[in-house]
Amino acid sequence: xxxxxxxxxxxxxxxxxxxxxxxxxxxxxxxxxxxxxxxxxxxxxxxxxxxxxxxxxxxxxxxxxxxxxxxxxxxxxxxxxxxxxxxxxxxxxxxxxxxxxxxxxxxxxxxxxxxxxxxxxxxxxxxxxxxxxxxxxxxxxxxxxxxxxxxxxxxxxxxxxxxxxxxxxxxxxxxxxxxxxxxxxxxxxxxxxxxxxxxxxxxxxxxxxxxxxxxxxxxxxxxxxxxxxxxxxxxxxxxxxxxxxxxxxxxxxxxxxxxxxxxxxxxxxxxxxxxxxxxxxxxxxxxxxxxxxxxxxxxxxxxxxxxxxxxxxxxxxxxxxxxxxxxxxxxxxxxxxxxxxxxxxxxxxxxxxxxxxxxxxxxxxxxxxxxxxxxxxxxxxxxxxxxxxxxxxxxxxxxxxxxxxxxxxxxxxxxxxxxxxxxxxxxxxxxxxxxxxxxxxxxxxxxxxxxxxxxxxxxxxxxxxxxxxxxxxxxxxxxxxxxxxxxxxxxxxxxxxxxxxxxxxxxxxxxxxxxxxxxxxxxxxxxxxxxxxxxxxxxxxxxxxxxxxxxxxxxxxxxxxxxxxxxx
Numbered sequence: 347x348x349x350x351x352x353x354x355x356x357x358x359x360x361x362x363x364x365x366x367x368x369x370x371x372x373x374x375x376x377x378x379x380x381x382x383x384x385x386x387x388x389x390x391x392x393x394x395x396x397x398x399x400x401x402x403x404x405x406x407x408x409x410x411x412x413x414x415x416x417x418x419x420x421x422x423x424x425x426x427x428x429x430x431x432x433x434x435x436x437x438x439x440x441x442x443x444x445x446x447x448x449x450x451x452x453x454x455x456x457x458x459x460x461x462x463x464x465x466x467x468x469x470x471x472x473x474x475x476x477x478x479x480x481x482x483x484x485x486x487x488x489x490x491x492x493x494x495x496x497x498x499x500x501x502x503x504x505x506x507x508x509x510x511x512x513x514x515x516x517x518x519x520x521x522x523x524x525x526x527x528x529x530x531x532x533x534x535x536x537x538x539x540x541x542x543x544x545x546x547x548x549x550x551x552x553x554x555x556x557x558x559x560x561x562x563x564x565x566x567x568x569x570x571x572x573x574x575x576x577x578x579x580x581x582x583x584x585x586x587x588x589x590x591x592x593x594x595x596x597x598x599x600x601x602x603x604x605x606x607x608x609x610x611x612x613x614x615x616x617x618x619x620x621x622x623x624x625x626x627x628x629x630x631x632x633x634x635x636x637x638x639x640x641x642x643x644x645x646x647x648x649x650x651x652x653x654x655x656x657x658x659x660x661x662x663x664x665x666x667x668x669x670x671x672x673x674x675x676x677x678x679x680x681x682x683x684x685x686x687x688x689x690x691x692x693x694x695x696x697x698x699x700x701x702x703x704x705x706x707x708x709x710x711x712x713x714x715x716x717x718x719x720x721x722x723x724x725x726x727x728x729x730x731x732x733x734x735x736x737x738x739x740x741x742x743x744x745x746x747x748x749x750x751x752x753x754x755x756x757x758x759x760x761x762x763x764x765x766x767x768x769x770x771x772x773x774x775x776x777x778x779x780x781x782x783x784x785x786x787x788x789x790x791x792x793x794x795x796x797x798x799x800x801x802x803x804x805x806x807x808x809x810x811x812x813x814x815x816x817x818x819x820x821x822x823x824x825x826x827x828x829x830x831x832x833x834x835x836x837x838x839x840x841x842x843x844x845x846x847x848x849x850x851x852x853x854x855x856x857x858x859x860x861x862x863x864x865x866x867x868x869x870x871x872x873x874x875x876x877x878x879x880x881x882x883x884x885x886x887x888x889x890x891x892x893x894x895x896x897x898x899x900x901x902x903x904x905x906x907x908x909x910x911x912x913x914x
Contacts, residue, residue, distance in 0.1 A: 458679070462669050462686040463696075466703055477668065477686065477696045478703030482513065482536060535577060538588040538645075540566065544617050545593050563619035567627050578635050585640045587628060589621040591649045597667045598698035601676035608665070609653070621646055652694060652705070658713075658847050660704075661694055668693040668702060712768045712849050714790035715761070716897070718820045719853035721796030723761045726752025728796045730777035733812035735796040754796060761792065761851060764901075768849070776823050777815075785830045790848065793820040799858035800885050804866040817854060821891050828895055845896030852889070853903040855881060860908050 458464075464471035466478035473496065474480055483493050494511035505512075543552070543566055548559075556562040574585065593599060594613030603610045628640035656664045668687040669680035680686065680697045687693060696702040717723050721735065729738045729752045736752065737743075743750035745757035752775065753759050762772050773792040776784075784791075795815035797803065802816045815823070828845070835841040858867070858881055863874075871877040889900065 460680075460682045462680050462684065465686060466690060476700050476703055477690050480703075486511065534584050534586065535582045536586045536588075537574070540570070540590045540620060541593065544590055544620055545599075545613070548616065559616040560619050563616065563623060566620055567623040571627055571631060574631060574640075575635065578631075578638055583638050585628075585638070586643060587624070587640060588643045588645045589624050590617045591645045592653070593617060595649065595653050595665065596699060597665060597676045597695050600665055601698065617646065649694075649705075655843065656694070658843055660691065662692045664694045666693070667695045667698045669697050671698055712770065712847065713844050714788060714848035715765055715768060715770050715773050716790050716824065716848060716850045717761050717773050717792040717794055717852075718817070718824075718850070718892075719794045719903075720798045720856050721754045721794070722856065722903075723759050723792065723851070723853045724752060724754065724775070724794040724796045725759070725761070725773065725792040726775035727777045727792070727794060727815055728752060729775070731795070731813050731815070733797070733814050735811050735814060737796070760853075761794075764849075764851065765790070776827075784827060786834055788831060788834060788844070791827060793823050794853070795820065797857055797861075798854070799856070799862055800854050800881055800888065801858055801862060801867075804862055806865045807861060817888055821888060821895075824892070824895055842896060846898040848897070849899050849901055850892055850897040851901045851903075855885070855905045856908065859905055 458471065458476075459473050460471050461469070462477065464474060464477070467474065474483075479493075486493050491511055494513040495508070497505070497512050500508060500512070544563075548562065552562055553559075556565065574587075577585075592609060592614045594605075594610035594617070595608070599610045599613055603613070605611065624642055628642055632638050632640045652659050652661060653664050656662065667676060667680075668690050670684045670686070672678040672681045674681075676698045678698065686696070690696065690702050691704045693702050694705050717725075721728075721737070724737075726738070728736050737754040738750050738752050740748070740750050741756065742752075742754060743756070746753065753762075758772075765772050770789050773790040774787070776791050776793045779787060779791070793815065797807070797811045797814045798816055798820070800817055802818065803811065803814060828841075832838070832841050835844060859878075863877065867877055868874075871880065889902070892900070
């Protein structure tokens with residue numbers, strides 16, 4: 347798949363071509379600081395959910411941070427836990443990957459309104475061409491919204507009052523011709539299109555019209571650009587755009603086309619031509635369309651990783667469909683009312699064209715979450731240290747079951763929300779684990795320590811705060827963890843794979859730019875710019891140390907506007 351940005355980033359989730367907005371521009375976020383202590387924001391609803399879903403990373407190098415260029419909007423979003431999400435409406439214009447039932451109302455054979463479709467959606471076939479939920483449903487759940495209903499299933503009255511989102515997706519649709527019309531001034535527009543253009547449309551007609559697949563890809567990208575601009579003219583400003591997955595690895599193509607490798611490479615090459623044009627296309631649109639934000643989701647990379655290392659994602663079957671298709675040869679949709687495979691979580695595909703619910707939710711599947719940083723994410727390590735920077739008493743934790751755990755807020759931190767979204771337990775504080783637990787706890791650990799920074803605690807601060815875990819000490823504790831956990835895995839290779847798939851979340855720099863600067867650093871550096879450059883270089887070295895220990899996926903917060911804190 348691979349879409350490469352100018353910095354050669356690789357990641358699962360969303361690719362931001364360029365952010366020209368100020369803070370929190372993509373989701374229209376507003377900061378509401380309700381501090382229980384001068385240094386901390388209040389725990390909020392599910393503010394971390396959407397952000398985490400949007401910025402999963404598949405970074406193969408420590409230098410590959412979350413987005414291609416300016417990361418301000420998303421990183422500052424994560425840097426503050428109490429953000430309100432202004433996303434009144436999700437609107438989706440796409441094909442059968444996200445069609446939620448629209449084709450049921452149309453005269454077409456491309457329907458999924460019968461079992462086994464929907465077998466894991468309460469046993470109800472809704473029109474979704476999979477066994478359960480689609481990626482759209484997961485996004486809606488993460489955002490706390492109802493599933494966007496199919497546009498054609500709404501009455502005239504409902505169309506005038508339904509403000510939480512509508513699904514316009516239609517099975518077998520493509521960039522050609524124009525998708526259904528949009529409605530003005532909705533919050534987020536999710537676009538999954540191009541699959542059929544690069545698949546069946548090419549096979550049936552387009553390959554006879556174009557000299558090369560590259561020419562066709564260029565034509566498609568230009569057509570998509572015009573349609574996105576048309577949606578912008580109708581009021582849309584915020585766009586999430588999927589690229590196209592590696593269709594050459596679909597059961598349908600494997601069963602109908604000649605191939606000498608695990609996938610049909612000429613199909614994937616055609617898709618690569620098209621996908622490669624999207625980053626620049628969306629960058630140009632964002633530049634030319636005032637007030638717009640375009641984010642590219644690298645869907646190709648998601649599936650490419652699965653095909654390369656299926657066991658890491660819990661799959662045992664990547665090239666066969668789960669349901670029995672009508673033709674019994676892997677070339678048609680599911681046969682009506684015929685039971686599919688029993689273990690649908692082990693299959694990438696439900697029918698020869700569409701992924702299972704498990705595949706739809708791939709970007710949330712992590713083996714572990716490792717956490718590093720300061721009091722914004724400390725889950726209780728400072729409880730075990732000789733320091734005054736503790737939060738192990740009420741009212742801290744008042745909304746965490748009334749239990750003060752050491753989290754310097756009223757409830758959960760952003761780390762807890764991320765863990766919930768990923769289906770992981772809250773990462774426990776490292777210092778609270780026994781020696782035995784450190785050898786077997788494989789779902790992630792929290793090394794964060796209140797008052798820590800990128801740099802060691804300055805001597806004047808040591809006298810005030812006492813002993814905390816410096817960033818370097820947190821790295822050393824990770825080193826201890828990797829040595830302890832190796833014996834839990836069958837081989838060094840499986841352990842390396844586990845680390846490479848785990849997420850390393852880092853929130854640091856707050857104290858360096860706050861109390862460290864005030865107590866000592868402002869006397870050492872000629873300007874604040876010089877100090878910022880020094881800090882960035884120090885952070886780079888420490889991130890590289892994580893990489894050397896096996897980390898490959900990094901989620902790095904920048905620093906929130908400390909000048910707005912009550913203590914200032």
